[in-house]
Amino acid sequence: MTLLRAETIVKRYGATEALKGVDFDVHAGAVNVLIGENGAGKSTLMKILAGVETPTSGRLLLDGKEVRIGSVKDAAAHGISIVHQELNLCPNLSVSENIFLGRHNAGLGKSLIDRRSERAETAALMKRLEQDIDPDTLVGDLRIGQQQIVEIARALSDKARVLILDEPTSALSPTEVEVLFRIIRDLKAAGTGIVYISHRLEELLRIGDHITILRDGSWQATAPVAEVSMPWIVRHMLGHDGxxxxxxxxxxxxxxxxxxxxxxxxxxxxxxxxxxxxxxxxxxxxxxxxxxxxxxxxxxxxxxxxxxxxxxxxxxxxxxxxxxxxxxxxxxxLCLVPEDRKAEGLFPNLSVGGNLGLSSLPKFSRLGLISETAAGRAITAMIGLMGVRTASPDLSIGALSGGNQQKVVIGRCLMPGxxxxxxxxxxxxxxxxxxxxxxxxxxxxxxxxxxxxxxxxxxxxxxxxxxxxxxxxxxxxxxxxxxxxxxxxxxxxxxxxxxxxxxxxxxxxxxxx
Amino acid sequence: MSATTPTTPAPSDSKGGALSLILQLRTYIALIAVLAFFAFAAPNFLSVASFTIMLQHIAIIAILGIGMSFVILTGGIDLSVGSTAGLAGMVAGMLILNGIVLEPLGIVIYPSIPLVVVITLGVGALVGLINGALITRFGVAPFIATLGMLYVARGSALLSSNGTTFPNLVGTSAHGNTGFPFLGAGQLLGVPVPIWLMIVIAAIAMLVAGRTAFGRYVYAIGGSERAATLAGVRVNKVKTLVYIISGLCAALVGLIISSQLVSAHPATGETLELSAIAAVVLGGASLSGGRGTILGTLIGACVIGVLSDGMIMMGVSEFWQMVIKGSVIVAAVVLDQIQKRFITGARS
Missing domain, CATH: 3.40.50.300 (P-loop containing nucleotide triphosphate hydrolases)
Known part of the structure; x- marks a missing residue:
């Protein structure tokens, strides 16, 4: 049964077309897997379903009826919840404060927050996720993997009809992945439509029911997971055998x-x-x-x-x-490419070239001034060596996909040799x-x-x-x-x-x- | 622009291209607008004399703003510059009038004016060094550290003379310390010295911000301090240096003002830190760091200078001047936010 359907969704950012008329069905009581390379449009499509972005054209059907999802609140009202790939937590707040952020349990006189019930519910969620995390711990004190668990717990507490998981396991340990999979099976049995995005193909084959592949913003293939194989997926994702x-x-x-x-x-x-x-x-x-x-x-x-x-x-x-x-x-x-490259590896305000050159500026300096020709030559060479897909070194680093940003951070570390x-x-x-x-x-x-x-x-x-x-x-x-x-x-x-x-x-x- | 220069984000090719261009050039447009307005509205506005006076006022804000730009680019703030300027003026005044008294030997040394300038700048650098050390070594938030320094420097300025003015700083030829007024009132090639100082400092600052590793590190720290640390940038050293630069600029402004007045008053420079911050923000810098240019700050200082002097020439009441200046600053930040939304909207 199709719970949520996206029809011929187009999303344009300026001149770039992130989605070129994509169809996507979310089946109830099933894990709907969406895969594709970075930049294929998966996250954009999910943001549209979750009300973070509105499509340029196309329509969304919930239970066969057209709906307008203009905001995250709209999505929540329709029972659509998302766990984003990038963590969206307040590090200065506790685990339970984060989970109940924006929809706190009303206590005395409806205006005060009922901390006790929030804490109890958080503790129950943590128990369900088999995590030994105190609800009062500050999120900033948790490791990235634990923070991801908190994100998942937040989505679970919504009791959503459609639950979107964008790379939920990227920082989880194998044991935690097993716990998550068990919860996904429970949710499936309860009729929840789950959308699952991951780069770990073996995971998708284990947990998925329906698989949809996107490439360069276009729909490539849809099939039941039981009928597909790893080579089939790779072929449709890359357009060639990897x-x-x-x-x-x-x-x-x-x-x-x-x-x-x-x-x-x-x-x-x-x-x-x-x-x-x-x-x-x-x-x-x-x-x-x-x-x-x-x-x-x-x-x-x-x-x-x-x-x-x-x-x-x-x-x-x-x-x-x-x-x-x-x-x-x-x-x-020595040089380090950090795990959380968005926060610890990239300079969001610098260009691609500015990021690449940052660790080797003294090498390119003559009398204290940076030689733009020497730096430019080395940067162009590094873009070629790392295979960074960018139109120009002057482009803002934020315009690159996650994979290419990773290559830039590695390239920056490699530049000093x-x-x-x-x-x-x-x-x-x-x-x-x-x-x-x-x-x-x-x-x-x-x-x-x-x-x-x-x-x-x-x-x-x-x-x-x-x-x-x-x-x-x-x-x-x-x-x-x-x-x-x-x-x-x-x-x-x-x-x-x-x-x-x-x-x-x-x-x-x-x-x- | 070349490959590695930290530029304002790449122009978007979105449908709002023209509008986005107007937003990007808003500081220049604002400057042209205020100039055009006062040319019509204020009598005698369009004259060499009034422009010369205006540029000297602008020089004060611009020099402070340039120092402030480096601080703000790292994501910090320096509230102590106005007080530091006041303290610097008092140090110069004291050195010229009283000299350096060596009590045990019973002698008084009167340093020459170049030496006075060097010592005074040294005091400014010391203030910056203390700010930098408080922020980097002891983890004090820049707002708090420099707010404390605002009071300490002002208090020291008042203590230096017990609250009175050091008057008539012309020096005596017997002490070999004449010539102090040249700094503020002198001319080179018909152009007042403060304007030359602004030009020279702006040129150096542009070179440092745009073409040196230090400048790039300043932008990098403003973008992501943690990433800069892991990339091997000596973050504490760079951050300390920006406060020293700001302190130096403040001391220079203190010298210029006391030289122009040929006297040093301990209240000199009050609220100048706010004008300097306003110039930087008007110039398009982000208070969270990483974004902004020296040229922008210069234009921002011009907008503030032209606005104040133009309103004075029009005879606008001082109270209205404050309301209008405040509104212009807030409007600049609102436009900045609108522009940012354009840029993020054009990005996938």
């Missing part, structure tokens, strides 16, 4: 470039975010750091770059880095085309002698993208695996803190799709 980078084993004679000993970071509560971490990275090596949410992956990379007050030793080419601040470490050849590139979650919020590009580029750079350390919560990424996988659990490195050793069973075991993978370990939840 290929994945395959790790080649590195020679073991390479010299150690980065040596980490006894790296320790204490949490405010006295526990360890990093618990005496030791490892070495060799020249030209790509090392993946796999772990669940809260394992300490981001903290590890931030400690290496000097953005966290960690103790221990970090040696780059044998020279101690611990006394140095971030800029000195960057100058000596680092020895070791640290990338926190390179695949987060990036379509498979761009992800493929990024991993292929990492491989090329590693062959040129640069070392790469990346973190991931995606097992496939760890298995195919790295020469070696370090697994983290609770601030410790619990396994050091070669690609052939990094089986799903081994990764899960180590990520849960089991040092030796047990061959008899049964993992009913995570059986391969």
């Amino acid at each position: 290929q994945t980078a395959v790790a080649t084993p590195r020679d073991s004679s390479a010299t150690t470039v980065l040596s980490v000993r006894d790296l320790t970071l204490t949490r405010p509560d006295g526990g360890y975010s990093l618990d005496h971490v030791d490892f070495d990275i060799k020249t030209g090596e790509i090392v993946g750091i796999y772990g669940l949410l809260g394992a300490g992956r981001s903290e590890l990379l931030e400690s290496l770059i000097g953005a966290c007050p960690a103790r221990g030793t970090v040696r780059l080419d044998g020279k101690d880095m611990m006394g140095l601040n971030v800029s000195s470490r960057v100058a000596r050849g 680092p020895r070791v590139l640290l990338i926190d979650e390179p695949g987060r919020g990036v379509d498979i085309g761009a992800r493929h590009d990024i991993f292929a580029r990492m491989r090329t750079l590693a062959e040129g002698g640069m070392s790469v350390v990346f973190t991931t919560s995606d097992m496939a990424e760890a298995q195919t993208g790295a020469d070696r996988v370090l697994v983290m659990a609770r601030g410790r490195i619990t396994a050091d695996l070669s690609p052939s050793e990094a089986t799903e069973a081994a990764l899960i075991a180590a990520a849960n803190g089991v040092p030796e993978p047990d061959p008899n370990l049964t993992l009913p939840e995570m059986s391969p799709a």
Whole structure:
């Protein structure tokens, strides 16, 4: 049964047409999957359904009757709720204040907020999501993954008829993904129409019922998930058959470039975010750091770059880095592509070129003045090397898609010619085309002698993208695996803190799709 | 513009192209509008003499505004500039009249005017350094740190003379410290020195903001301080420097004003910080940082200067002047918000 139907939706922004007459059906009691590369128009379509944007032309039918959804309030009145890809939470408010923002429970005299009932409902939601998060915790104190859970909880508390989930799992751990999937199944059984957007294709095949593919703002294909295969999806998404980078084993004679000993970071509560971490990275090596949410992956990379007050030793080419601040470490050849690139990697007010050049300005300066020709040449070269899709380096960075913004942040880090590139979650919020590009580029750079350390919560990424996988659990490195050793069973075991993978370990939840 | 210059957002090709262009050029249009209006409405407005006087007033606001621009571009604010200008004037006055008294030796040293200028600028830089240290080392919000400094500097200015004026700062040839009035009242090639100072400082500031790594870092910090830190920018150093620049500009203005008046009064520069902020905002800068230009600030200072002087020449009452100036500033910000909506609307 079709609950909500979008007919020949067109959306224009100035001269660019984001949607070119797209049809989309949301079936009740089903998971309606929408996929496409970044810039294909998925998010725009969802914003139209959720009342964030109004279509230039086309119409929306709810239960067969035409409706006008001009605002988020309209959408809510029609029972449409959305979890945005970008987090929309107030970091200075508590979890329960965020969940009830804009529609608080009325208490005494209808004008005061009934905090107690809000807290109780929040606690119930957290229990349902199997999260150990206190309703009074400030959202700003939560990790990104936990914040995403709060977003999901907010949408759940709406009791919506149509629930749109835009990349809900991008920051979730496998366990949390399982919880979410269980809740999605409950909602399905209750007749909710779910729209599900994700770049993780294996997830879509597991949870989806109907699949719709968009490419460049146009409808490509629709089919029941039972009838489709991975190659079919890739073909319709890209318009050609994609290929994945395959790790080649590195020679073991390479010299150690980065040596980490006894790296320790204490949490405010006295526990360890990093618990005496030791490892070495060799020249030209790509090392993946796999772990669940809260394992300490981001903290590890931030400690290496000097953005966290960690103790221990970090040696780059044998020279101690611990006394140095971030800029000195960057100058000596370390660089970090942060996980939350919108907030921590991009300069929204600078052009594409301004973003790319920022870490290497002294290199382009003569007598204190930036040589525009030298900088421009290097920037154009980097745009080519990273395959950034932009009409001009003068374009505002905000005009680029998520994948291309990611490439710009990586390119900015590469411009000074680092020895070791640290990338926190390179695949987060990036379509498979761009992800493929990024991993292929990492491989090329590693062959040129640069070392790469990346973190991931995606097992496939760890298995195919790295020469070696370090697994983290609770601030410790619990396994050091070669690609052939990094089986799903081994990764899960180590990520849960089991040092030796047990061959008899049964993992009913995570059986391969 | 070249590849890496932080420009105002790329012109949109949306249907509101013409309107959006008008919005982008609104500061220039405002300047032309006020000039045209006063040319008709104010007697003797269109004369070399009145323009020369007006430009000297504009120079005061523009120099403060240029220093303020760097601060605002990083997302900060400097409320202490008016008081710093007052303090600087008092320091110069004290050095010229009383000299430096070395009590134990029982001698008094009268520094020459160039040295007075250097010491006074040093005081301005010190004020900026303290502001910068409070903000970067102790995490005090810029509004609070510089508000505190507003009082401390004004209080110090009053203390320096016990609230009285240092009069008649012409110096004596016996002390070798004559020539102070040149800074404010002198002329080079027929153009008053303050106007030259404005031109030179504006030129340097444009070069620094647009063509140096420091300038780019200022914009980057205003865009995203966290991203700048992780990208290897020495954020604390850059932020401290912008307050030092602002303090230097304020001290220079203090020197110019006391030189023009040939006396230093401790109340000099009161509310000038507001004119400076207004010039920056009128020039299209965002108070949240990352957006704005030196040229914009110059035009903004011109609008404010022309508006005040024009109204005085028309004989508009002082009370109405305040109402009109305030309205113009708020209107500028409203237009800025409308323009922003155009830009975000043109983006997917």
